[in-house]
Amino acid sequence: MVGRSPEHLRVLEQLAKVAPTQTEVLITGPTGVGKERYARYLHERSHQRGLFVAINCGALPSELLENELFGHVSGAFTGARPTSEGLVASAEAGTLFLDEVDSLALASQVKLLRFIQEREYRRLGESRMRRADVRIVAATNGDLLEAVRKGAFRSDLYFRLRVVPVRVPPLRERPADILPLLRAFTEHYARAYRLSAVEYSPRTMKWFHEYSWPGNARELENVVRYLTALQLDRPVEPGDVDLLDPESGPQDELPGIRLDLSFQRAKRDLIDHFERRYITEALRRHRGNISQAARASGKARRAFFELMRKHGIHGGDAR
Structure with a gap:
């Protein structure tokens, strides 16, 4: 969790304070800010000693929700062999991270709400009720309250998930984090790829610091991965990088009008x-x-x- 901006440190402090409890946490922020990393930070500082299990709700069809979450016993439905314990059981005594929770269909939201309220579930094809010891952390890059107003997201589930609301600001709102993240990614991918660490010209460092980073930390990370693999054998210049929004970077100012000239x-x-x-x-x-x-x-x-x-x-x- 690299960063030194007041905004970043405030999020870490908030997460550290609630970590020892089992309260539900809803992490919001635009795509690419690292919501899952913040969720892992929360898990690592909690009393939960089980696994951190992440679920991408956007990739979970409504008809498969119960099977993926709660599992099934052999023969529960056609092709149901062997027994599957489900993701909830995998996260026992740990953290269940529900990413893109806003993408769940309304029918799935009902099933999820019942589980969160009671922490009880049945595997498909099984009569025995099981009890889960898991912490629920959800994340979204959308406006859940607006989704509630439009009827696309259940208000009772929204308020059940939003016990502790945590907003992660976009990278453009915390420019003090850009260069520490750049250094961390540069060192990491040099080791990971077993290549020389990228060097940046002063002009490029200025460009990176003033660029708006619409893709947030993920865009910065991908830029470093690309440049590390490229191995230019010279300091990187701004023209070496395809940024998502190059117009948002620094521009050379026009020189001042010199009245001492004609x-x-x-x-x-x-x-x-x-x-x-x-x-x-x-x-x-x-x-x-x-x-x-x-x-x-x-x-x-x-x-x-x-x-x-x-x-x-x-x-x-x-x-």
Whole structure:
């Protein structure tokens, strides 16, 4: 759980305080913020000594919910061999993590609510009632309250899960976590892939720090995995990375207007700066392909190339 932002530390403190209890916890936040990692952090600091068992509710069809959660005995239905203990039994004395809980069908929500309330269940084909000692932690990237208002999510299940609400902010709201996460991912994947650790230019570090990271920590992690596998043998530059939203990164500011110069000279300097910036960005977007960059800019390839030569720009500089 790498991070140093006040927002991140506040979430860890909240989780640590409720960890010793068996209260239900609902973790919310956009895709990619690491909700499962926070759930594991909670589990590791709890008194639960069983396993942490994660379930992706979005991949769980309604007709299979009972079988997946509660299991079955041999012969309970056609093809039901051998006996399956189910995920609830696997999480005995541990934590059952329900990811994407908002994707459950209403019929499945009823069955889940009954189990959470009573902590009792039957395997399919079995008459004996079993009792479960599990902690329930749910997570969603959606607005459950809005789903309740629309009738897509049961209000009684919502309030049953939302005993302890925990919101994980997106990475753009906690920029102090970006560079620690970058370092941690860089070291981890260098070891995992048995390759040299990636090095980043100062410009790239600035870009990463100011980029909005719409994919959150997962996008940052995937960028590091890609760059580690790429093994450039030089510091990474911003143009080496395909980001989800490159427009949200830092932009070079136009130079200030110099009143100590003549009007024509100051105007020429501003135009030169604009041309250099535009040509460089166009080439970066098209991986140094001059023909594609020229076509996208609406200029003839010859004229585009002349601007490159005027400003000393090479196609390879933008790759």
